[in-house]
Amino acid sequence: KQEVTQIPAALSVPEGENLVLNCSFTDSAIYNLQWFRQDPGKGLTSLLLIQSSQREQTSGRLNASLDKSSGRSTLYIAASQPGDSATYLCAVVLFGNEKLTFGTGTRLTIIP
């Protein structure tokens, strides 16, 4: 059974700092990995999707990396802003399985 873990569960950093969020998964036979953000009382917003053949994806101040062999992904946020405060979730899709298996999430707070 695929298990997805995110550490830390919560993180607070001052505005302007760069930061890294971590995601680990137990089954490396993934089809893709997706990073989402969830704002309180709202649905999920897709940030980046990395296919299993890719090593990283970038969008603006966000960069996500994938190392399948070690079962790890990181989300790098540059020059953090208060608007980045949210819960960040990673999720994987296994080969032969259509569903997303979600991580436990990291609640990020950017301190102005």
Add this chain to the structure above:
Amino acid sequence: GAGVSQSPSNKVTEKGKDVELRCDPISGHTALYWYRQRLGQGLEFLIYFQGNSAPDKSGLPSDRFSAERTGESVSTLTIQRTQQEDSAVYLCASSLARLSDTQYFGPGTRLTVL
């Protein structure tokens, strides 16, 4: 519409009543997914549709839960004889085809069973 929509946004019901939750996916998206997020817990997969067929119902927690999709569009998740443990936010997502595509989520329906 521009995104996935869900209705109602909030639903309060009494234990034992039936409820129906609706999802309108992005137009043209053939894949549709239902997830559940209980308070303080992660998201759980419930069911997946490809077109109007549901090849994966493995996440439905009991036979009180059912879902259907018509016209490769709207989907309805029905919970019969609701229990307090059914209280959660129910999220719907759609993607263009399957697997390799980004899943886009609706705002969710918050269900409270008293």
